[in-house]
Amino acid sequence: MEFRYLPMTQEDKEEMLATIGVATTDDLFKDIPDQLRLKKDLQLKKPANEAQLMQELSALAKKNVNTKTHTSFLGAGVYDHYIPSVVDHVISRSEFYTAYTPYQPEISQGELQAIFEFQTMICELTGMDVANSSMYDGPTALAEATNLSAAQTKRKKVLVSKTVHPESRAVIETYGKGQGIEIIEIPEKNGLTDLDMLETLVDETVASVVIQYPNFFGQIEPLAAIRQVINDSKAMFVVSSNPLALGYLTPPSAFGADIVVGDTQVFGIPAQFGGPHCGYFATSKKLMRKVPGRLVGQTLDEDGKGGFVLTLQAREQHIRRDKATSNICSNQALNALASSVAMSSLGKNGIKQMAWLNMQKAYYAKKILEQQGIEVVYQGALFNELVINIKHDVAKANRALLAKGVLGGYDLSLVDKSYKGYMLLAVSEMRTKEEINLFAVEVGVIIA
Numbered sequence: 001m002e003f004r005y006l007p008m009t010q011e012d013k014e015e016m017l018a019t020i021g022v023a024t025t026d027d028l029f030k031d032i033p034d035q036l037r038l039k040k041d042l043q044l045k046k047p048a049n050e051a052q053l054m055q056e057l058s059a060l061a062k063k064n065v066n067t068k069t070h071t072s073f074l075g076a077g078v079y080d081h082y083i084p085s086v087v088d089h090v091i092s093r094s095e096f097y098t099a100y101t102p103y104q105p106e107i108s109q110g111e112l113q114a115i116f117e118f119q120t121m122i123c124e125l126t127g128m129d130v131a132n133s134s135m136y137d138g139p140t141a142l143a144e145a146t147n148l149s150a151a152q153t154k155r156k157k158v159l160v161s162k163t164v165h166p167e168s169r170a171v172i173e174t175y176g177k178g179q180g181i182e183i184i185e186i187p188e189k190n191g192l193t194d195l196d197m198l199e200t201l202v203d204e205t206v207a208s209v210v211i212q213y214p215n216f217f218g219q220i221e222p223l224a225a226i227r228q229v230i231n232d233s234k235a236m237f238v239v240s241s242n243p244l245a246l247g248y249l250t251p252p253s254a255f256g257a258d259i260v261v262g263d264t265q266v267f268g269i270p271a272q273f274g275g276p277h278c279g280y281f282a283t284s285k286k287l288m289r290k291v292p293g294r295l296v297g298q299t300l301d302e303d304g305k306g307g308f309v310l311t312l313q314a315r316e317q318h319i320r321r322d323k324a325t326s327n328i329c330s331n332q333a334l335n336a337l338a339s340s341v342a343m344s345s346l347g348k349n350g351i352k353q354m355a356w357l358n359m360q361k362a363y364y365a366k367k368i369l370e371q372q373g374i375e376v377v378y379q380g381a382l383f384n385e386l387v388i389n390i391k392h393d394v395a396k397a398n399r400a401l402l403a404k405g406v407l408g409g410y411d412l413s414l415v416d417k418s419y420k421g422y423m424l425l426a427v428s429e430m431r432t433k434e435e436i437n438l439f440a441v442e443v444g445v446i447i448a
Contacts, residue, residue: 209235
């Protein structure tokens with residue numbers, strides 16, 4: 001049998017046309033001018049049966065380069081990390097991968113508990129009081145944070161460091177337009193936020209200051225110094241943070257952050273050619289009722305038994321529109337579950353060890369690259385990314401590395417032409433000493 005599903009019959013088609021009151025399928029397109037219509041058949045292959053189609057698609061898929069076939073030093077927001085095998089086993093269970101919105105708590109306790117555990121672990125990592133049930137990804141979570149800051153302070157100016165991921169900055173701009181928020185960028189100096197310029201820009205008209213920790217260039221921003229600069233202005237402090245890094249670094253809450261956001265792709269979510277991801281949003285108890293998206297709370301039923309429910313929902317679907325702080329209408333429950341399972345499997349000590357390995361291997365890569373005569377651009381404290389200057393076309397260098405079975409770093413000239421020759425490398429716990437050594441040697445050959 002060549003069809004997995006029953007196709008539509010001629011009788012089905014005629015019945016549908018009669019129901020909507022037209023005689024033929026062509027009548028559906030009568031409003032489209034005749035000269036714009038295609039007068040010939042599309043140049044398509046002949047239909048294949050299911051077995052043939054699967055063979056063809058599998059052959060095409062094998063042409064893709066991925067982190068299982070190549071050694072990857074590519075990061076810039078999407079990373080190759082260890083994923084415990086139990087993650088796939090749990091998220092493949094039908095009660096999880098078919099679940100969508102747990103509006104009926106009496107039949108959604110498993111899903112609600114999983115989300116509650118996700119929120120709890122995010123709070124433990126960030127040091128914040130409350131976290132939501134996830135957002136689409138890190139950049140949209142950050143944009144929600146800037147919009148919230150403007151609504152909370154009733155100010156329309158947001159300062160965003162140029163060391164924040166450029167894609168995140170673009171999303172902030174897009175979100176801000178609808179709210180009439182002015183986005184002002186704080187310049188970068190030696191791979192970090194320029195504190196002198198921040199001091200000049202911040203005043204009592206600023207709603208929030210946005211910093212990434214570690215930042216886009218892999219450097220660890222001095223959050224204590226930044227907090228000190230913005231204190232007198234009473235602007236909110238928004239920090240976008242890699243949650244894996246928080247397994248080792250001091251959490252933003254210790255520096256007075258008001259909102260901490262980020263992406264949990266680093267926990268249990270494959271690179272997947274760039275998505276989907278899972279954003280997190282954590283804040284203080286003071287802002288609990290302004291948090292976008294969903295919150296799962298723990299309660300008691302009428303019989304005194306513990307249970308989980310959706311609570312404190314601040315989106316316009318549930319409350320008066322003029323009181324809503326966000327119109328985000330979903331969350332990433334399945335990916336949040338994957339992150340929860342990964343974090344649970346690793347445990348507190350495992351996450352700390354994983355973060356430590358990232359730091360150690362990145363510093364090892366820095367040492368080996370410098371021994372090969374390759375310039376490491378920024379010399380500040382780093383987590384698992386660093387910028388090198390190969391003084392060559394990075395795109396060409398990456399093509400040469402690809403031929404050697406290596407995915408090179410991100411070409412920073414795509415962000416700014418002044419970064420020509422600069423490559424952003426990610427060195428995760430998955431990279432071995434041999435792979436790092438080989439990369440350094442191959443880059444050394446390319447630039448020789």
